[in-house]
Amino acid sequence: MNPFMVLIGAALVNNYVLTQFLGMCPFFGVSNKTETALGMGFAVLFVMTLASAITHPFYHYILVPLNAGYLQTVVFILIIASLVQFVEMFLKKSFRALYASLGIFLPMITTNCAIFGVTLINVKDPHSFTEAVVNSAGAGIGFLLALLLLAGVREKSDNNPDIPEIFKGFPLALFSAGLMSIALMGFQGLIKF
């Protein structure tokens, strides 16, 4: 499939957050402010793309020849956990500015189910290496987009005195997410499989 189509498909049509419910914890947890949402979004986009670029070849060139595909859960989560550690150390040493803005989000990413989920989907579906990496990048962009949009809505609504108290916080975040999800359904059927 055309890489551009894969990218659009992962970011909009099958948005992993709003249509497949991956990465709910950070989606509701760090969407209070647009600033933190932006940081978290970029951290996820970065680690997600990198994680797929490592797990995809690992699965196809090591686990499959060994007939050990069933070990993917254990292997992938260990790869992601160590990857996050390395990225954190690398950023701390070489890119202080980037570390200052993304650093605090990195430890939270190890148990981010969006990253783990996307690496699993990439080997479950018959994706080539390029497709897998582009798909992850698209998924990361989709996550960033959804997080940023929700943060924008919440920043406005949580400070609005006209909204009844029982709507505020979680209920309103959930309703907003639901409406965003309906809006994204408009993209369905955009891509011919």
Add this chain to the structure above:
Amino acid sequence: MSYYKLLKKGIVDENPIFIQLVALCPLLAVTTSAINGISMGLSTAAVMVCASAAISVLRKVIPNEIRIAVFVIIVAGFVTILELLMEAYAPPAINEALGIFIPLIVVNCMVFSRLEAFASKNGVLPSAADALGMGLGFTLGLMTLGVIREFLGNGSVFGFELLADPSAHVLIMLMAPGAFFTLGVIIMVMKFYRAHRAYFRATKGGLSG
């Protein structure tokens, strides 16, 4: 703490879904029917009980600096065993519906928080009871959402048809937005109840009173 209290803590007082609001991914994704919700809940509970018991046994010999890595390996191990067993013995339809969310139990924040907060500090049986309580509380949450969405979206509960007329079905409840709306309404009702608890208690919970 007695075992009864440990169980009650997970199911009622600190219910992971309604009170703590954790583990939302599986909650929203697989609750298109009551059966799917229960299957996912019980699978998660099984992994939690096994992992909590194992960590509790090992709690005195795990070096503190690598405990998270050990947790991850042990949980991932139990999840893979569950995956293989389900593929071999569970009905294919259930397997298909839960899909990727079985391996995703590995990154379920509820599982980790129980290991870190309870199992690594307590004996085997209390740890297992704590995990079972949380697992059942989680199952209860998934089942509630599953029942509501299946009834509104498909007119049935646990597969028994109650509203056969397709024009009465609200399809969007089965799709992604329906999951967000259902949980939103549930939390709103809980917030409302908590805000007016004193009033409800005084009138024995009757809305008309």
Add this chain to the structure above:
Amino acid sequence: MKHVIKPASYLFFVAAVTTALLVLTHAVTLEPIANQHKKAREKMMREILTRADAFQEIPAEKAGKAEKSGSLDRVFEAFNGGETIGWIVELSPGGYGGAINMMVGISKEDDAVAGIRVLRHSETPGLGALAATERFYSKYEGRKLVPLKVVRSRPHDDEIDAITSATITTQAVTDAVNEAIKWYAERVSGE
């Protein structure tokens, strides 16, 4: 150095024990899993061709999979008491939400479509997902082996009425049935 080696060896030990347990579980469940997959597939094939008592997969080159880029996956020959009574063609056409993994049965004695079954799909619940129901399957049962067309109302002999608001799904399934019919015409009856 000691404070690195001890945790590292501990971690290695835990990982080794876990892997050993998984290898063991895998060995134990290998056969039940294969059986489960085979049983699910055979159950569906038997629903389509009720009289069949055995199915055998036709080798890929003989089924003609290699020579074209259609959605055909594999073909099974169905037997009753050693005699061929029909074929099951497995295909994966592209639907609305992704590939639809499905089977089309062709009955030799009726010279007609015996039936269809959907194995796996990701169509919209309540709309395209209705393609995986008895009611939709019955639209294809007993159809003559001529290409079918999708229409929106009052179907004639060679037409299929689309599921409301799910024309793409209906079209995908019908295309697959037509491909199976074409396969039959080229590979079996045309020989």
